[in-house]
Structures are given as C-alpha cells and as structure tokens.
Amino acid sequence: MKTDASNKSDRAEAEPTVAMAPIPVWLMAALLVLLYFGAWYFDLYGGWFDAKVYAPYRSIPDLARYQPNSDPDANFIAFGKKLYAANCAVCHMDTGVGNPANGCPPLIDSEWVGHETPDRMIMLISKGLTGPITVNGKVYNTGTMLAVGDSLPGDEKEKSTQIAAIASYVRRHFADLPGSVKPAHAEAVRTSIKDHPGNFTPEQLLKVP
C-alpha cells in the first residue's frame, strides 16, 4: 500500500474527464429479458385484475375449468336448438306457438310434447303425421307434417342423433322435462318403425306407450 502511494505521488495524476459511454448491449438485453418475463408473469398470474379472479385461479378461462357443469346435456340441447330452428321453426315457430291458422299445432302446453316417454315424438319426427290431431283440447286439422326426420342429412346413426337432439331440445324447452333423449334410444325406436309406410296418424301414435 505504502509503496503504491509513494509511486503515485511521483507523477501528477491526469484530470478526470467526462465522456460519452454507450450503454452496454448486455444491459439492454437483460432489461428486455426482464421486461418479457414481467409481461409473461403478469399475463399468467395477473388475471387482468378481474374482480372474479382470486388466487389460486389465474384467469377467467382457468376459473371456468373448475366450474361444475350443472347440466351435462347442455351441449346436446344447444345442438338440438340449432336443428329446431332450421327444420321445425318454419311451422311451429321459434317460440313453439305453432301456426293455428294453417292447422299447425303449438308445442307449448302440448300433451304430445309433455308425454313422459319420447317414443311418440321420435316416430312423429321420423315419419311425419297425417290427419286431425287434438292438442290441449283443441283439434288442429294439420293436413300433413312432412317426414322431417327421414329427410335429415347423414346416415341412419347421424339421423338418429339429430332427431334425439331435436326431441331433447323440444322436451326441455317447451315442456320443461329433465334429461335428454339418448341417440341410441332414438336409433332403436327408428329401427322398430323402419318399414312403416307413409305418415303416422294420431291414432297409431296414441297406441305407443
């Protein structure tokens, strides 16, 4: 130490000067990495300050993964709703009130829709219906309901699934019946009426349990 000091005192030190020094590239890179990490961390854990998101959940989609599914048939019934709008709503209307002026019966307050088993409805949708039908004490001179089910696209299995979806939607939405119609059940019913010629009549359907 002493020798160093004595050496230095021998010659005059250069005056310090101010000069421009470039920011080191590694510092910029480190800052960028930190910024990236911060944004990533916030995105993952911040929940975007949503009032519904609390730890240990990280975001609304994460929270949604833990929501109990109160209705396991919800997706199937939504599918049925789409098919109903495309195939049935022309006559029965979106609201299910029907079109009495043209002899088309309503689906709301209908004992046909509210029947405990879906078999009649599956047959009716499959093959259509001819003849006057009594719904909720009123006679509707229907003329003919077309065989909507048989004219649906796809093979037998796909048709059964679509008919089950329509029946599920109609039963749930217009009669408030729980559960859904299973495609396998629709397929079994359709197999049993495969050789039925033409449309059904209400009398024929009333014999079905």
Next chain:
Amino acid sequence: MVFLTAFVALAISWSGFVLVTQLQLGRVDQAKTIPAGEAYPLARSGQAMQGAEVYRSLGCVYCHSRQINQQGTTVEVTLVNAGTNSANVLGAIRTVAPQFGQIESLANVPKVLGQVADTAAADSLVTAISEAGGQAMVEILPSGPDISRHWGTRRSVAQDYIYDPVVQPGVRRFGPDLTDAGRMHPDAQWQLLHLYAPKTVVKDSTMPGHRFLFEQRKLGRNPTPEALPLAGDFAPPAGYEIVPTEAARSLVAYLLSLRADAPLYESPVTPPVPPATNDVAVVTK
C-alpha cells in the same frame, strides 16, 4: 410546486387504492350460487346485526380472523354406484381415463377414482360411467391449510362480506378463523357455553371467558328456561343460575349467521359439504 407534487402523489395513491378498488368491487351485489341458483349472501336478522356490533366492541377481531386462504383446487371423480355390470364400468373408466388403469376392482363403493384435469374431463368420465350402467359424481375440492383445518370449505371472496357494515378480516389467529363459525357449531347452546366458559366445551381453549355477558341470578320458584346447564367447576353457587344477557344472545345470533360455504362462480366448490369435525377435544359431560 410542493403542493402540486404532494397533490399528484396523493391523487395517484388514492386512485390506486380507493378508486380502482371501488370501480372493481363497488357494485358487487347478491349473487346466485352455482349450480343451485340460490341467492347469496342473505341479509342478517336484526338481532344478528346487533351481534355484529357486540363482536366489534369486544374486539373479537384481535384474536379471530375471518378470511379463508386457498392454495389449490382438485377435481375428483367418485364412483357412487358400480351398477350390475362392474366389468363394463371398469372398461369404460379405462377407455376414457387411462391414468386410472391401476384400479383393479370396483368393490367398496363409494370409491374415489382419482383426480382429473378439469371438469370437462370429469364430465366425460361421468358420462361414460353412466352409459356403462354405473353412477359417478364430480367433486371440486379446494385445498390448503385453512381448509384442512375445517375452518372453511373454500376461499373467502368479496361477495362474502357485502352485508358486513364493517369488514373485519383480521390479521391474527390466536383462535380459529370464524368465517364458517355458524357451520362448525350450529348449536346456540354450544356457543353460549363457549362464551361463558370456553373450557366447558373445548378442553384446551385459550380463549378468555366472557362472563360479563351473562347474569348471575338468584333462583326463583322455577329455573329460567334459557339458563346455562353448567356443572362441576363451572357451576354457579348453589341457589343461583347463569342467564345470558341480550348482548350474549345477539352475539350468538351473529356467530351462527357466519357461514361462507356457498359455491360461487369465483370460488367453485362441490355443494354437499362434509360435516365439520371439531378438531379440538370436546369435554363430555
């Protein structure tokens, strides 16, 4: 200049702590539970609201917190009924959830099959089991130290406090958390005994007795119906009885109203709550 700087500094912190919070949670209102759809929370009765003031004035918050922490959530599938063809059900389980392949038999139902990733995976497993003739249920189970202690069934959220005129989440836990006090001990008699002399019902309790909330009365011709059934060391002198005052009854009404286990969107939990067990020894009389 100094004024402006101070103003800006205060304004920024006010916006952050008060304004943003208010915008975020200021309009939280009664919500519906999921999936039952019941209104939550319900307003407290008048007596319970008076009890809330007693709770405040006694400083219960210095020893009891009212906030449940949660560290994780698991989704489990429990087999409730294996049906008549358990081989079929087992096959369905192995097809949909190969991670449960080590399950050899479906005896001893209800049987916890195990943990799945989320409710969608759980739903598909439950659907497959029901198509195979069995019956299963999905359970959403919050976890964490507070929940292991049975202090609560799920984490506390802002919704739980909207009918509290003064929110007292607390910072110390010399006693147990009281978020679910009404669920843990729904018996008013238990609560009154616990307030009068905690050791009558919880042997190792360190809580001080609150005897000033009770009145020592001379026995009249008939004993007062609401007098406490005390025996042994805690019994009053012969010819006297211990009767809770209005303050004690209000406080108990408030404690019984403390219950935050409703399943909400922000804190999902499976509705059937297992019965709370008392993790402290109970003196049998």
